[in-house]
Every structure is written in C-alpha cells, then in structure tokens.
Amino acid sequence: MKRGLIKKMILHILNMRGPLHVYGIIKSIEEETLSIYRPSTGVIYPALDGLIHDGLVSVKTIEGRKIYSITEKGKIAISLDEPLNEHIKKYVSKDAPYKELYEIFRTIISNWKNLTPSEKKEVRNIIREFSNKIMGVIRD
DSSP: OOTTHHHHHHHHHHHHHOSBOHHHHHHHHHHHTTTSOOOOHHHHHHHHHHHHHTTSEEEEEETTEEEEEEOHHHHHHHHTSOOHHHHHHHHOOTTSOHHHHHHHHHHHHHHGGGSOHHHHHHHHHHHHHHHHHHHHHHHO
C-alpha cells in the first residue's frame, strides 16, 4: 500500500462509519478494498499515532478499549481531499479478479500444511498450468 494512503483511508473510514476500535478500522479497510488489503496492527497503530499527533483523530478509552474518532480538523482535511473510492481506484480495478484470486490464495495457504507432498506437487502444477493459460490469453 502506498505510503500515506493508509492515513487517508483511516480518516475516510472514521468519517463514513463513525468511531471505531482498531479491529473495526482494519475490517472496514478490508471491506472497502474488496478483501484485497487487510492492514496489520503494525501498520494501523503508527498511522493512528500520526493522525492523533496531527490533531486529525482523537482517542478515548471506553470499557478498556481504545475508540478512535475523526476530529473537526480531520473532517476539514478530508473535505479538501478526493473521496476514498477515488484513492482505492488508483490501486484496485473493480473489474479485476482480485476477490477471486484472494479466495484461491487464502484457500491454498490455509490448507497447505494439511496437504501431502504429492498433493502439494499437484497444487503447484495446477498453479503453473493456470498461470500459463492466463499468460497465453494476455499475450494473444
């Protein structure tokens, strides 16, 4: 993800959806990017710290959980910015098969450890065939 975009995404998410905890922010970004990008807490916390430092986001602890909200200054900042979907469009094409590829990838990775060596070899062969077919279509 391009540096700085995550902060813009957080501001837009908080503006659209209201106050959220970190998990809510992560899930919202994942939804907005069609499950293509799911930021880690290691990405979110530093971005939130920067936004808080700049006065664009505030944080309150409610029932032991930190809840993040966009400030008035943050709302002004994003009102001058292009909409979130325009930022995302720069990196994600709506008609590209990201969701389908993500599902294939997730299925393979989550089941990999349970496969036998021969099944792993078969999966690799299928991936190579798949890749070769796609490259054939693209080259034509």
